[in-house]
Amino acid sequence: MPELPEVEVVRRGLDDHVVGRTLTAVEVLDARSVRRHGPGPSDFVARLTGRHVTAAHRRGKYLWMSLDDGSSVLTHLGMSGQALICDPDAPPPRHLRITFDLDDGRQLRFADQRIFGGMAVSETDPPTEIAHIALDPLDPDFDDAAFVARLRRRQTGVKRALLDQGLVSGVGNIYADEALWRSRLHYARNTKGLRIAEVTDLIGHVRDVMAEALEQGGTSFDALYVNVNGQSGYFDRSLHAYGQEGRPCDRCGSIIVREPFMNRSSYRCPTCQPRPRNGRW
DNA sequence: ATCGTAGCCTGGTAGC
DNA sequence: TGCTACCAGGCTACGA
Incomplete structure (x- = not known):
């Protein structure tokens, strides 16, 4: 992937x-x-x-x-x-x-x-x-403040926004779940209710998790992804949320859950990333 | 304009 | 055993 x-x-x-x-x-x-x-x-x-x-x-x-x-x-x-x-x-x-x-x-x-x-x-x-694809967080020209402002003008779930390649590119299901886990955010949190500091923190985690994965040669689960020499990366050993259903959260020990989202799966810690309640989030 | 979703694809696996 | 159903999921097209 x-x-x-x-x-x-x-x-x-x-x-x-x-x-x-x-x-x-x-x-x-x-x-x-x-x-x-x-x-x-x-x-x-x-x-x-x-x-x-x-x-x-x-x-x-x-x-x-x-x-x-x-x-x-x-x-x-x-x-x-x-x-x-x-x-x-x-x-x-x-x-x-x-x-x-x-x-x-x-x-x-x-x-x-x-x-x-x-x-x-x-x-x-x-x-x-x-031309419609946004810059990615590893691009030197990526503007964190502009991203934060654009995301907070949206009226949608935060994970949906992360996966929107017109807002920020390069984020897929794996790194979205990892960045949300690091940020302690539930995937359905409304973008409009997020504080500037929360979104700034989130994009920082997106960048960090991508940079760390890159250092390790990428992530591979099923040998479908390989570099040009046919070798897989090792980042899957460092995942905290994605694919971790049933395993204890590395931060609090609660059991990671998998939930259907956008016709695929989202993984989260039920304690660190609690479900938003109506209105207040 | 913005938001949400169906459909594109194959093959491994779970269930009967 | 062989069949069916399901799952993985980035992106585009399209409807509301």
């Missing part, structure tokens, strides 16, 4: 292995992985073949590589996307969707089991397709 730290690990891998290379051949094995490239797979291949890669960027969970003609190739890993660097004759992974032959004899592979992710060529760099 790649979130921002995992995507940044992949970006660094692309920086090391793909930037400076020319794409000598491109093959789309599954058209669904280029679903968001309007003109279709053959256009995708035509636009990329022969292009030189000049840089690798990331905003939130989106990755893009700059190309030598001013265009870019945008990538989202979705839930199960992987970017792998290997020899072209290495055994193909089970869900290989797109391959890029590089001019150093290596191959960049995009594999994706669930096909929530995908790639598309953008005419611009950075891609206008992600």
Whole structure:
């Protein structure tokens, strides 16, 4: 389940292995992985073949590589996307969707089991397709005070706001639950009722938990997420809330609970993160 | 404009 | 055993 730290690990891998290379051949094995490239797979291949890669960027969970003609190739890993660097004759992974032959004899592979992710060529760099995606908390230009003000103008649950990529990008279910646990906030707390200090504290925890995860190479639960060399991170050993149902809270010992939220799950400590009561929260 | 939700996907697992 | 139902969840499209 790649979130921002995992995507940044992949970006660094692309920086090391793909930037400076020319794409000598491109093959789309599954058209669904280029679903968001309007003109279709053959256009995708035509636009990329022969292009030189000049840089690798990331905003939130989106990755893009700059190309030598001013265009870019945008990538989202979705839930199960992987970017792998290997020899072209290495055994193909089970869900290989797109391959890029590089001019150093290596191959960049995009594999994706669930096909929530995908790639598309953008005419611009950075891609206008992600103009609506907010900066992420690890971006030097991220403005904490502006984020706090915008969030407090919303009228919604605090976790819903954290997951809104137009407000702050890169936060998914895992890091939202971890940051809320650190902040002792229930996911349904109304954004309008939160104090400035509470939201400032929250965004600080979001940044901290992401930075810590990045230091450990990202989080992995089911080996779906790996870096470009196929290795998993270790951050899942440091989680306090996400996936901890039935385990004692590391802070107070109460049993962590899992609750349905937005058609998925939220994990919280029932003592540290009590359910908001009507009105007063 | 803002908020909330259905649908996209596959495969591992639980339950019968 | 083989079948069905469920779960994981980021993002877009769309309705209210």
